[in-house]
Amino acid sequence: MLYKRSSQLFAEAEKVIPGGVNSPVRAFKAVGGTPIFVKSAKGAYLYDEDGNRLIDYINSWGPMILGHAYEPVVQAVIEKAKLGTSFGMPTELETQIAALAVSMVPNIDKIRFVNSGTEACMSAVRLARGFTKRDKIIKFAGCYHGHSDSFLIQAGSGAITFGSPNSPGVTAGTAKDTLLAKYNDLQNVAALIEANKNEIAAIIVEPVAGNMGCIPPNKGFLEGLRQLCTDNGILLIFDEVMTGFRLARGGVQELFNVTADIVTFGKVIGGGLPVGAFAARSAIMNYLAPLGPVYQAGTLSGNPLAMAAGLAMLQALDTDRAIFQRLEEKTAYLAAGIDKVLKANTVAFTINSIGSMISVHFDAAPVVDFQTATKGDNEIFKKFFHGLLQEGIYIAPSAYETWFITDALTYEDLDFTIRAIDKVSKTF
Ligand SMILES: *Cc1c(COP(=O)(O)O)cnc(C)c1O
Numbered sequence: 001m002l003y004k005r006s007s008q009l010f011a012e013a014e015k016v017i018p019g020g021v022n023s024p025v026r027a028f029k030a031v032g033g034t035p036i037f038v039k040s041a042k043g044a045y046l047y048d049e050d051g052n053r054l055i056d057y058i059n060s061w062g063p064m065i066l067g068h069a070y071e072p073v074v075q076a077v078i079e080k081a082k083l084g085t086s087f088g089m090p091t092e093l094e095t096q097i098a099a100l101a102v103s104m105v106p107n108i109d110k111i112r113f114v115n116s117g118t119e120a121c122m123s124a125v126r127l128a129r130g131f132t133k134r135d136k137i138i139k140f141a142g143c144y145h146g147h148s149d150s151f152l153i154q155a156g157s158g159a160i161t162f163g164s165p166n167s168p169g170v171t172a173g174t175a176k177d178t179l180l181a182k183y184n185d186l187q188n189v190a191a192l193i194e195a196n197k198n199e200i201a202a203i204i205v206e207p208v209a210g211n212m213g214c215i216p217p218n219k220g221f222l223e224g225l226r227q228l229c230t231d232n233g234i235l236l237i238f239d240e241v242m243t244g245f246r247l248a249r250g251g252v253q254e255l256f257n258v259t260a261d262i263v264t265f266g267k268v269i270g271g272g273l274p275v276g277a278f279a280a281r282s283a284i285m286n287y288l289a290p291l292g293p294v295y296q297a298g299t300l301s302g303n304p305l306a307m308a309a310g311l312a313m314l315q316a317l318d319t320d321r322a323i324f325q326r327l328e329e330k331t332a333y334l335a336a337g338i339d340k341v342l343k344a345n346t347v348a349f350t351i352n353s354i355g356s357m358i359s360v361h362f363d364a365a366p367v368v369d370f371q372t373a374t375k376g377d378n379e380i381f382k383k384f385f386h387g388l389l390q391e392g393i394y395i396a397p398s399a400y401e402t403w404f405i406t407d408a409l410t411y412e413d414l415d416f417t418i419r420a421i422d423k424v425s426k427t428f
Pocket of ligand 1: 241242
C-alpha cells in the first residue's frame with residue numbers, strides 16, 4: 001500500500017499543528033512512519049486519502065461501537081443541525097438522553113453532560129472533593145483519566161507511549177494530592193489509605209483498564225475497592241469513559257455487580273461527537289451548581305448535535321439486547337484465532353480480552369498492571385503494526401492501547417485479520 005498523499009498532508013500539518021496532530025496518540029512516534037490521513041469511513045472500514053481501505057480496530061478510540069457512519073446517528077445529527085447548532089439554553093433532548101442513560105446504568109439518579117472524558121473525570125474529582133471535604137485522591141499507575149493536571153501522574157495511553165507519564169507543567173502542589181497505587185493490588189491501596197487516614201476524597205479507577213492495553217480486574221479487586229471506600233468514607237469513582245455502554249448496557253457496575261459512587265462516561269455516549277458525562281445518586285449530584293456549592297459549567301455542554309448523536313446511539317444499544325453478546329463472541333473468535341497463529345509461529349505473547357476489548361502484548365508473562373504492561377517487546381510490536389498496515393488492517397500505533405471490536409465487523413473480516421497476523425508474525 002502507498003501512503004503518498006498522507007505523507008504530504010502530514011508534512012503540511014506539521015507546519016501549523018504541533019507534531020501534525022491534535023492528540024498525540026494519533027502520531028506514529030512509537031512505531032515510526034507517518035500518520036495516515038483518513039478521508040471517510042463506513043461500517044468496519046476506513047478509507048484514507050490515498051484510496052486505501054483499512055479494517056479499523058481503533059474505531060475513533062472507542063465511540064464507534066456500531067461501526068462508522070451508523071445511519072440513525074448520522075440522520076439524527078443532520079436533522080438537528082437544520083434546527084440550529086447551539087443555543088446555550090435548555091432543550092428537551094438533554095432530558096431525553098439523561099433519562100435514557102439513567103435507566104440503562106445501575107445506581108445513578110442524575111447525570112450531567114460535558115464535552116469530553118477529560119472534563120467528566122476532572123469534574124467528578126472536584127465533586128468528590130467538595131462532597132467529602134477532603135483533598136487527596138488515589139489513582140492507579142497506567143490508568144488514564146484524561147489530561148487534567150491531577151491525572152497526569154503515571155498516566156496510561158499516549159502518556160506512557162511517549163514516555164511522559166508524569167507531565168511537565170503539573171505543579172508539585174497538584175501532584176502531592178494524587179496518590180499512586182498499583183492496579184490489581186488491594187494491599188497497596190489499603191496501605192495508602194492507612195497512611196492518609198481521613199484525607200482521601202476518592203479512588204478513581206478504570207474498572208476494566210484499557211489504557212495500558214486491556215487489563216481486566218482480578219477476581220475480588222473491584223469488590224475490595226468498594227469495601228475499602230465504604231469503610232473509610234471515600235467515594236469510589238468508576239471511570240467508564242471507555243467501558244460505559246460498551247461492556248454491558250450498564251457498564252462495569254452491571255458486569256461485575258459492584259457499585260460505584262460516581263461514574264464517568266465519554267466515547268460511546270456521544271456516538272462519535274464530543275461528549276462526556278458524569279453521574280451519581282442524587283445526594284452527590286445535588287452538590288453541583290446551581291443546586292449546590294461545587295461549580296462546574298460549559299458553554300457547549302449538552303450541545304444539540306452531540307446529544308442527538310448520543311441519544312441515537314444509546315437508543316440503538318438499549319433496543320438491541322443481543323449486541324453485547326454478539327460483540328463478545330466476535331472478540332473471543334478473534335482472540336482464539338490470534339492465539340492459534342502466534343503459538344504456531346512460536347511468538348512470546350499474552351492476549352487480554354473482555355467483552356469487545358482486546359489487546360495483544362508481546363511478552364509471555366501475564367499482564368496485570370502497569371509494570372507488567374511495560375514488559376512487552378516494542379520492536380516486535382512495530383513490525384506487527386506496520387505488517388498489519390500493509391495488509392490493510394489498522395490497529396492503534398502503540399502497544400499500550402486496546403483494540404475495539406465493532407458490530408460492523410464480519411467474521412470474514414476477522415478471518416482476514418487472523419490470516420494477516422499469521423503472515424506478519426512469520427517475519428518477527
Ligand atoms: C479516553 C479516556 C478518557 C479521556 O477522554 P477524552 O474524551 O479523550 O478526554 C478518560 N478516561 C478513560 C478511561 C479513557 O479511556
